[in-house]
Amino acid sequence: MDSMISKEGNSPYSKLSLEQAEKRRTIRVASNRPVVMKVNESTVFATMTDFSKHGLGFIAMYQVDPNDTVEVHFDIPVKNGFKSFLFSAQVKHCIDLFDKNHIGVRLNIDENEYSQLFDRIIAS
Numbered sequence: 001m002d003s004m005i006s007k008e009g010n011s012p013y014s015k016l017s018l019e020q021a022e023k024r025r026t027i028r029v030a031s032n033r034p035v036v037m038k039v040n041e042s043t044v045f046a047t048m049t050d051f052s053k054h055g056l057g058f059i060a061m062y063q064v065d066p067n068d069t070v071e072v073h074f075d076i077p078v079k080n081g082f083k084s085f086l087f088s089a090q091v092k093h094c095i096d097l098f099d100k101n102h103i104g105v106r107l108n109i110d111e112n113e114y115s116q117l118f119d120r121i122i123a124s
Contacts, residue, residue: 028052029122037103038071039064046103048074051121055092055106063101064091070105076120085117 028050035058037044046060056072064070068091075082089105109117 028057031121033074033121035072035074037062037073039068044070049102051118053115053118055104056089058103058105059097059100060103061100062103063096064094064103066091066093069108072105072107078120083120 029052030050031048033048035046035048037046037058037060039062042062044060044062046058046062048056049059050057070089070091072087072089073085075084088108090108092104092106093102094104095102107117
């Protein structure tokens with residue numbers, strides 16, 4: 001029997017199985033990078049858990065609604081220090097993991113620009 005992720009309320013993620021939560025359109029690369037998100041007027045500290053050619057995943061102690069727009073800030077190490085990134089992103093899902101949430105977003109940037117960013121993240 002599948003383990004279940006339960007979420008109270010009217011969320012489309014109530015009683016979502018782990019198997020369903022792990023379905024991916026593309027391969028994801030694991031990450032453990034700190035990020036800052038701006039949600040409305042709140043600053044949210046999170047950890048990037050994974051990324052793919054289509055978006056990013058985070059763990060945060062904050063709940064957002066699908067289709068919300070958030071700002072995502074993070075740094076990537078480069079030869080002479082760090083390069084900072086700031087993007088607008090659309091929330092695709094927010095899955096309750098009991099004491100925190102897994103937030104999946106799709107960045108609102110040009111596909112070619114994101115492809116270059118994706119390659120930089122993998123290299124770091």
